[in-house]
Amino acid sequence: MRIKIPFSFYILFLLSFIVLSLQLMSSALQDTSQLGEMYTWLLLSNAVGTVCLLVLVSYNIFSLARRLKKREAGSRLTRNIVLLFIILTLVPAGTVFYFSMKFLHQSIDSWFNVELDGAMEDALELSHASLEQRVRWNLKQSQSITESLSNKSVQEISLEIEQLREIAAANEVTLLSKKGKIIAFSGLNRSDILPSLPVSSLFLQVQQGEDSVNLDSVDGGLVVQTIVAIKPRKTHFLQIVYPVPERINDLTDSVEFAYVRFQEMMYLRHSLKISFSLVLSLVLLMSFLAAVSAAFISVRGIIAPIRDLVRGTQAVAAGFYEQVLPAKRKDDLGFLVESFNEMVRQISRAQDETRLSTQEIERQRAYLETLLTSLTAGVLSFDSSLNIRTANQAANIILHVQIMRFYGRNLTQLVSGRPDLKVLVEVVQPLLEKSFDIWQRNIVIEGPDGRKELLCRGTPLFSTEGGYIGAVLVFDDITDLIQAQKNAAWSEVARRLAHEIKNPLTPIQLSAERLQHKLSARLDEEDAQMLSRSTRTIIQQVEAMKHMVNDFSEYAQPVRNQTTNLDLLALLQEVLVLYTADPNVEFKLQVGAGVPLIKADAVSIRQVLHNMIKNALEAMEGKGMISVKLQAVRKPNSTVVQLAIYDTGCGIDINQAKNIFEPYVTSKQKGTGLGLAIVKKVIEEHGGTIRLDSNYKQGAGFIMQFPAVFKET
Amino acid sequence: MRDYRNSKALLFCCFIAMLSVGQICYAGGKFVKIEQAQLDLVGDKALLDVKLTFQLSPSAEEALHSGIALYWDVAIILKQKLWRGLWYKTLFARTYRYSLSYYTLLNNYRVQDEYKKSFRRFSTLHEALVFMQHIRTEGMVLDGYDRNQCIISVLNISFDKEMLPAPLRPVAYFDKQWDLSSKERLWCE
Numbered sequence: 001m002r003i004k005i006p007f008s009f010y011i012l013f014l015l016s017f018i019v020l021s022l023q024l025m026s027s028a029l030q031d032t033s034q035l036g037e038m039y040t041w042l043l044l045s046n047a048v049g050t051v052c053l054l055v056l057v058s059y060n061i062f063s064l065a066r067r068l069k070k071r072e073a074g075s076r077l078t079r080n081i082v083l084l085f086i087i088l089t090l091v092p093a094g095t096v097f098y099f100s101m102k103f104l105h106q107s108i109d110s111w112f113n114v115e116l117d118g119a120m121e122d123a124l125e126l127s128h129a130s131l132e133q134r135v136r137w138n139l140k141q142s143q144s145i146t147e148s149l150s151n152k153s154v155q156e157i158s159l160e161i162e163q164l165r166e167i168a169a170a171n172e173v174t175l176l177s178k179k180g181k182i183i184a185f186s187g188l189n190r191s192d193i194l195p196s197l198p199v200s201s202l203f204l205q206v207q208q209g210e211d212s213v214n215l216d217s218v219d220g221g222l223v224v225q226t227i228v229a230i231k232p233r234k235t236h237f238l239q240i241v242y243p244v245p246e247r248i249n250d251l252t253d254s255v256e257f258a259y260v261r262f263q264e265m266m267y268l269r270h271s272l273k274i275s276f277s278l279v280l281s282l283v284l285l286m287s288f289l290a291a292v293s294a295a296f297i298s299v300r301g302i303i304a305p306i307r308d309l310v311r312g313t314q315a316v317a318a319g320f321y322e323q324v325l326p327a328k329r330k331d332d333l334g335f336l337v338e339s340f341n342e343m344v345r346q347i348s349r350a351q352d353e354t355r356l357s358t359q360e361i362e363r364q365r366a367y368l369e370t371l372l373t374s375l376t377a378g379v380l381s382f383d384s385s386l387n388i389r390t391a392n393q394a395a396n397i398i399l400h401v402q403i404m405r406f407y408g409r410n411l412t413q414l415v416s417g418r419p420d421l422k423v424l425v426e427v428v429q430p431l432l433e434k435s436f437d438i439w440q441r442n443i444v445i446e447g448p449d450g451r452k453e454l455l456c457r458g459t460p461l462f463s464t465e466g467g468y469i470g471a472v473l474v475f476d477d478i479t480d481l482i483q484a485q486k487n488a489a490w491s492e493v494a495r496r497l498a499h500e501i502k503n504p505l506t507p508i509q510l511s512a513e514r515l516q517h518k519l520s521a522r523l524d525e526e527d528a529q530m531l532s533r534s535t536r537t538i539i540q541q542v543e544a545m546k547h548m549v550n551d552f553s554e555y556a557q558p559v560r561n562q563t564t565n566l567d568l569l570a571l572l573q574e575v576l577v578l579y580t581a582d583p584n585v586e587f588k589l590q591v592g593a594g595v596p597l598i599k600a601d602a603v604s605i606r607q608v609l610h611n612m613i614k615n616a617l618e619a620m621e622g623k624g625m626i627s628v629k630l631q632a633v634r635k636p637n638s639t640v641v642q643l644a645i646y647d648t649g650c651g652i653d654i655n656q657a658k659n660i661f662e663p664y665v666t667s668k669q670k671g672t673g674l675g676l677a678i679v680k681k682v683i684e685e686h687g688g689t690i691r692l693d694s695n696y697k698q699g700a701g702f703i704m705q706f707p708a709v710f711k712e713t
Numbered sequence: 714m715r716d717y718r719n720s721k722a723l724l725f726c727c728f729i730a731m732l733s734v735g736q737i738c739y740a741g742g743k744f745v746k747i748e749q750a751q752l753d754l755v756g757d758k759a760l761l762d763v764k765l766t767f768q769l770s771p772s773a774e775e776a777l778h779s780g781i782a783l784y785w786d787v788a789i790i791l792k793q794k795l796w797r798g799l800w801y802k803t804l805f806a807r808t809y810r811y812s813l814s815y816y817t818l819l820n821n822y823r824v825q826d827e828y829k830k831s832f833r834r835f836s837t838l839h840e841a842l843v844f845m846q847h848i849r850t851e852g853m854v855l856d857g858y859d860r861n862q863c864i865i866s867v868l869n870i871s872f873d874k875e876m877l878p879a880p881l882r883p884v885a886y887f888d889k890q891w892d893l894s895s896k897e898r899l900w901c902e
Binding site (some may be wrong): 131201263 | 778780817819834874875878879882884886
């Protein structure tokens, strides 16, 4: 099993390494121990470590900027926490850094004040003076010794040289020839075979006749080296090396060391400031970078569950309720994750229940819709503002409107495209608005497919709390029903008339004729004439009644259902030809362009035309003008063939106008009043309409409309 | 891909920065120059005679007078080609270390040969530098010397900045005043 080391461990290790390195570097600056030798490497390792941290932080910042740009979850929180860490770190660290730098620079400067510098110079000068005095004293001592040797030969001096060294308390006494050759030597150290020879400059000086003296350092100790010529001959020189007393030697050495150290520190003052500043800056930089790194590492642990939460929330928003987030933590975020999981579980359960409910509702709705669709009655539902909510298919068919387009709109909006529905809307709308009970009205509209009689029932809707939530309008097209009822009634009347009246008429007529035949010969002329007139009247009236009964019988008969695509113009021309022979009547035929066919029974329509023309002729009493206009009229949802017949007769009384199409309504003395009723019946059975043109005042005018049939191409 | 390009750019910048630092650290030869170097062969031994121009920068001179000792390493490598120059055989390699220091109390300069453990005193800096301008090695025993081939001599005089006090080192690495090393000299005799 491979152990995965967390990334934060590496960061921690790097930080520890840098802190250790900084500590070592700081120590290296303060002493010259072995750490001092490692200073450059420590500095380099710190720089490398800091650069590593810098790269790491830069990468994290770059990554964060990218995530911020993408608006990833948790990126803004990361930014805020990192910024907080930076501020919390920089403010105190920056303050400490500022004052540390200030203190450091002031401290270093205070080390090298003028008094201390002067004291060091004075101490060195004192040492110099002390040594100078010593040198002069040794030189004088040497001169004194050489003076005492002025009368002695070289051999004597050579023999006494040991004694001379002891008297002078010198380290060495050497007798040299003028050319520098060693003649005699006595040294304190018996192991020394050769004396320490004078440097060339000193020997040259003494050769030129001047006594020379030199302060030198030998084996860590100071010695005074004097070379003096032995007078008066000056052919030989005596070199005496005096030791500087140990105390003076130590003191001067100490002073020199202190002075050199001070000078060195003076020289390094600027470098020291730079170095300490560098260390402090590195500490500040590292603290800053460590804080930022720590922020990134810390926030990673915080952001992870938040990211999970966002991912979970997005999953829930997308409709996936199976998302369960890992709850690894035991803190507040862990509690939040647990709460989220519980919430998702509850939502999932609620969603399931809702889904089941929705399915049930949908099933019910589909059932209701099927029910409504299958209804022959039109159903419109309205909301509380009486805007149309739903309509079934039958409503579309009855009203000839795609009511779906008017969903959410008021019923009055229907009128804008369909003026023929104005009657319906004008009646229904106030009832819907004002009535809080079930109401019922019969409303007749002149639709594109002819006259329609609608039975409308309105029901207001109330919620379970009793609030008004809308209304339902149910309407049936009862045109056919009414017509059928009327037809049935008139048919029954006609049948009864035929049965009850027509049957006795023939015996009446035969009886009258028989009376005329039997009694006319037996009566006088006057009575015979009266009988003849009476029987003639009876026969005429019976004939008239027979005619009336036949008309009724004809009215009661159903229209022959042999409909074909009929060219009304051709039929009209055929009929009119029959009447053009009369010179007293003028026919004027106007035909519009593109008159389509109608679907009708030619015989019935021919009868309609004959009836209409006969009526006109009768109204004009055989003299006048009959205008016939045939044209196609376009309506919003259909096209009709309109046939208008105008005469110049006496016209129709305004009181009769309303019931002109009812049976037994006539202005003629001899008329049965069934002509227009039959016409209306035939036309309506063909889906057409007939109405009186009330605008026409020169006589009577009737407008007939038949649904058009277009030829299949 | 974009990140990769950024990484490449970063690496390129680092490379340029390192080159610049390298240029700063290695300028070489302004204060210390090898004027003449000659290798004399005496039997199996070689004698190297080097003449230098040896100067101190103002900063170095100030440091010297402040009691800071200065160290130079004189590296000598004698080698011959092997396998037509594919490889080299080292005949002799040695580094001599010299130090120059100033003694305030005696007011003299000391040049010390760290290899021989000997020193010489000079009353003036000029004398000390003149002394250091001439290097003559003792007989260098050549190991496995091929007389038919020339000896490639490599001479390098480098100032040891690591012997400077710690606070001065960072400055010394970036300040040309402390560029007291010579350029490497390579010749064949």
